[in-house]
Amino acid sequence: MLTKSKIKFLLSLQQKKYRQLNNRFIVDGDKTVRELFNSPLKVETLYAEPWWLWKNKHIYSDGVEIVEVSEKELQQISTLEAPTGVLAVAHIPTEDKPKLERGKITLALDDINDPGNFGTIIRIAEWFGVETIFCSEHCVDAYNPKVVSAAKGSLFRTKLFYGSLPQLFEKSKAPVFGTILNGNNIYKADLPHEGIVLIGNEAHGVSSELLPFLKLKLSIPGSGNAESLNAGVATGIILSEFYRRK
CATH class of the missing domain: 3.40.1280.10 (SPOUT methyltransferase, trefoil knot domain)
Structure with a gap:
């Protein structure tokens, strides 16, 4: 269920200070979210319309919180002018010690x-x-x-x-x-x-x-x-x- 507190949290992540405070960021849009699940980054929550969840049920794991939303609800939280069925919240990865690789x-x-x-x-x-x-x-x-x-x-x-x-x-x-x-x-x-x-x-x-x-x-x-x-x-x-x- 998309609660008011979740909406407030998601909208806050559009600002840098809240991304840094919560160590989370938004990934918006079908293709980019699917790329996210093929990466080493940790996905915390998935906000998606029913059709997207059914079509892509093979890509997300049991450890991800799933919040089913309507098209209208997704428009409330999306950063895109034309949402494409899904939005995810992921952990910002921890920076390793900077290192320059030779030969590159x-x-x-x-x-x-x-x-x-x-x-x-x-x-x-x-x-x-x-x-x-x-x-x-x-x-x-x-x-x-x-x-x-x-x-x-x-x-x-x-x-x-x-x-x-x-x-x-x-x-x-x-x-x-x-x-x-x-x-x-x-x-x-x-x-x-x-x-x-x-x-x-x-x-x-x-x-x-x-x-x-x-x-x-x-x-x-x-x-x-x-x-x-x-x-x-x-x-x-x-x-x-x-x-x-x-």
């Missing part, structure tokens, strides 16, 4: 604020085999419902760490690569097979305090009049070129 490309995000961009970047990173993403302290929360939706399940399989990027770069000693307006053409530059690819803020690019850490300053050439590229698009182009050079 890792991603670092410098104050990415847009949830859609952030989720898209996570999805792109997984596509190109990036397993770890380091996020500056002012990046948007990875468990924001819009990030979860945009990541399309990739969030559940990616290691995310929040912290000071300058401290990370100083300790790791790994080469850092980033894009700036007057950088070297990425298609002509000598790209290594390991290191950290730094993606700058949507509006301001790579912050001034991080510029000294860039071992290789890159740029993405273009012929149009657009001021800049979307952070997600830029990430896709950069990782694609690193992947192509393997």
